[in-house]
Amino acid sequence: MPADTEATPPAPGDLEQSRRDKLARIEALGLDPWGQRFDGHRPIAEVRQLDAPPPGASEPGPPVRVAGRIMLRRDMGRVHFLQIRDWTGPIQVMIGKKQVGETGWELANLLDLGDLIGVDGTVGHTRTGERTVFATGLTILGKSLLPPPEKWHGLSDIELRSRQRYVDLFTNPESMEAFLGRSKILAAFRRVLAERGYVEVEGPTMQTIAGGAAARPFVTHHNALDLKLYLRIALELHLKRLLVGGMEKVYELGRVFRNEGISRKHNPEFTMLEAYEAYGDYHSMMELTEALILGAIDALDGQRVRSWDGNTVDFTPPWPRRTYASLFEEYVGVGMHDFEAVRERAVERGISVLDKDDVVIVAELFEQVVEPNLIGPVFVVDYPAPLCPLTKRKRGHPDVAERFELFVHGVELANAYTELNDPLLQEELFRKQLQGQRAEDSMAVLDEDFLRALKHAMPPAGGLGIGMDRLCMLLLDRHHIRDVILFPLLRPDHC
């Protein structure tokens, strides 16, 4: 490398320089400012539960070791009070000059907000009744060279919170709580599925045909094979191949990618659960859906009556099942098969009816008129068959597909079918979908291998998809998908 291309590091600002000076002084004490393995520290939430002597007690409380980040610092001269926090919560630490030894006291005077420290001490209470670790030893575990956000307001700028999630997490406890909640929801899902005998698998995220949904895919390229590849937009078609292979209860919980707009309900990559049960149908999937979501609720706090965006939803099972047709009639006011009346209603609502199939108009009316009313949770069942190319038709009712969607607060949370396993009908439906579709719409590419798999006979099955990000929003009372995705897609900034 030519020397003149080497970037000279920017001069640190005053705030950073002062911390670098302290870093050097900590090293001069013979301490490693970046710390080492620190065994035996206990979660702070646990320390808060320990039996400890009351304020003013003469005998010391039980010895403990904790580790965390300094969030508040009150320097009273020969005694310092710190509030440190780990991912379970905060606790106060009292550092007395006489109690921590000479080096410990010198270290205490070099600590800043944001530093990571380990504390050995005893648990007790101060005179004002605050639970406190009275330090007998201090260990520096990581010197923070940058100042943390303001101690009272934290980091509030929504952009900075997403870009610097590491800062958001350690300054805003509600953010940490949301992401730990998300983890609990995912773990609960896996536990419920495992208890029911499902196996977790991993399909390809890079595919030569991105099928299973209608969405614009991301495109990439494999150099060695000189192959155009798409990031998957759904999990469906590969999981069904596994049903053919004999995996009877199978699921994948993973990322899918859709090259479309970003909104409070949409991120280009999001997490989906898809589960398939051989010899089941959409009724078995409704029961599974209830079990999964109730399992997640129990893992969080067990509250079945939950608020979201100021409204209340009651998740006590069983959740109502309502047919698409009956909801349509109730809210639109006409029968969905009375196409003349349907068109009139559509025109009244400003929906264009030119060159549209009757069923497309029905679907648009349903979306606009019915869905906002579905506070739920409610299973909408039995969809118009033309909307459901991957779904088995109801026996004796070829115009009805055995499909349900679960709605809560007007948001589609889950989508499930009795899976279509007739390869001849499947091929016919695929070809019908092809007509008039944009070339980039993935359904417009026939997946011949999937049809070949079906020809080997796929068992009749129930299949379920759940948008995990939206479920997290709902159960954690967050109103932006960015609040439940750790690193949402953003344009690069110039930092």
Next chain:
RNA sequence: GCCUCCCUAGCUCAAUUGGCAGAGCAGCUGACUCUUAAUCAGCGGGUUGAAGGUUCGAGUCCUUCGGGGGGCACCA
């Protein structure tokens, strides 16, 4: 992609009609062994997102660009 609003110190926010860029927290110096967003005294900190324009004078008005928020569109 379209409409609209926003971007001021590390963070949270002010700045009247276009008229000297400010505060709190954080930082630095000092005091204090029971504080609770500790307190008290003093000190430093800015290319107002970037570039250009109008003007005697621009954080403020105009243009372009960058980033973001909200809405719409796209999204079985």
